[in-house]
Amino acid sequence: MKKVTKAIIPAAGLGTRFLPITKALPKPMLPVLDKPTVQYIMEELKNAGIDDVIIVVSPGSEIIERHFSAAQELEKRLIADGKTELYDIARETCSFKVKFVEQKVANGLAGAILCAEKYIGDEPFALLLGDELLIPKEGGKGCISALKNIYESTGKSVIATMEVFGDDVSKYGNIGIKNENDGVMEVGAIVEKPALSDALSNNAIIGRYVLDGKIFSMLKTLKPRNNEIYLTDSLDELAKRGELLACTTEDYRYDVGDKAGYIKANVETALKSPEIGEEIKNYVIELAERIKA
Numbered sequence: 001m002k003k004v005t006k007a008i009i010p011a012a013g014l015g016t017r018f019l020p021i022t023k024a025l026p027k028p029m030l031p032v033l034d035k036p037t038v039q040y041i042m043e044e045l046k047n048a049g050i051d052d053v054i055i056v057v058s059p060g061s062e063i064i065e066r067h068f069s070a071a072q073e074l075e076k077r078l079i080a081d082g083k084t085e086l087y088d089i090a091r092e093t094c095s096f097k098v099k100f101v102e103q104k105v106a107n108g109l110a111g112a113i114l115c116a117e118k119y120i121g122d123e124p125f126a127l128l129l130g131d132e133l134l135i136p137k138e139g140g141k142g143c144i145s146a147l148k149n150i151y152e153s154t155g156k157s158v159i160a161t162m163e164v165f166g167d168d169v170s171k172y173g174n175i176g177i178k179n180e181n182d183g184v185m186e187v188g189a190i191v192e193k194p195a196l197s198d199a200l201s202n203n204a205i206i207g208r209y210v211l212d213g214k215i216f217s218m219l220k221t222l223k224p225r226n227n228e229i230y231l232t233d234s235l236d237e238l239a240k241r242g243e244l245l246a247c248t249t250e251d252y253r254y255d256v257g258d259k260a261g262y263i264k265a266n267v268e269t270a271l272k273s274p275e276i277g278e279e280i281k282n283y284v285i286e287l288a289e290r291i292k293a
């Protein structure tokens with residue numbers, strides 16, 4: 001069975017929910033505490049043993065490339081000042097093996113994936129949406145690592161899912177499940193953001209996938225709707241052929257492409273910080289008292 005050694009991070013969306021900051025700053029560079037969101041995703045991949053990564057960026061996103069390159073003047077200064085810990089933090093971002101490809105026009109997630117085809121060929125690949133953070137629980141190996149294991153033992157494409165209820169059902173791609181075995185579900189159909197009454201289940205698609213390379217030829221046949229081509233259309237085709245699996249994740253998930261999700265990710269990351277965690281905890285407790293009153 002083929003091994004999963006490559007990954008695509010689509011990060012070329014317009015980020016309109018975060019205007020005006022996304023006019024000049026690409027959304028993947030928005031910080032959660034002191035790191036851009038895209039660095040957390042690179043760390044997730046590193047933990048899963050996947051280090052051949054393609055980030056799909058929008059035109060004018062050179063700042064992302066700069067983040068993953070050396071900053072010689074800064075590094076020299078940190079060494080000269082004896083600030084070795086900060087030097088290591090600055091250098092760490094150069095340790096990721098990453099390539100960039102530009103998506104000239106934001107024509108949808110499927111369009112972004114097609115931009116990376118020449119780097120992937122017909123290999124299987126991990127797909128991690130640039131605006132979702134998945135943080136493993138204590139001792140957990142992480143979502144993408146679990147999906148990689150499922151692909152490598154079955155040879156079938158696999159997507160991560162979580163349970164959603166009420167109005168949230170219509171915010172996500174929705175999965176129809178044929179059967180489940182040991183936490184791994186066979187997917188029968190996919191519908192994109194259904195009305196609650198049309199939903200196939202309470203299982204929503206979240207932004208982690210391991211896909212077989214055959215998806216590229218399927219993506220090329222897609223017809224645009226609202227100027228975009230949709231990955232979910234090809235996933236539905238795979239599901240109907242009996243070639244798509246799904247698996248729930250135990251990880252904490254933050255939708256950092258959404259304002260509320262972004263703030264939650266920042267607060268929770270700050271609470272875990274050895275540097276400022278205690279101060280922020282006291283502040284959150286004091287704030288909760290204040291707003292309750």
Ligand code: UTP
Pocket residue numbers: 010011012013014015016017018027056103105106107108109111112129130131132257
């Ligand atoms: P979204 O549609 O959720 O995000 O795309 P967006 O378009 O960036 O943001 P809004 O909705 O305008 O605020 C999901 C993921 O797919 C990527 C995005 O960068 C995001 O990580 N994407 C989307 C692309 O890379 N290219 C596209 O054409 C569309």
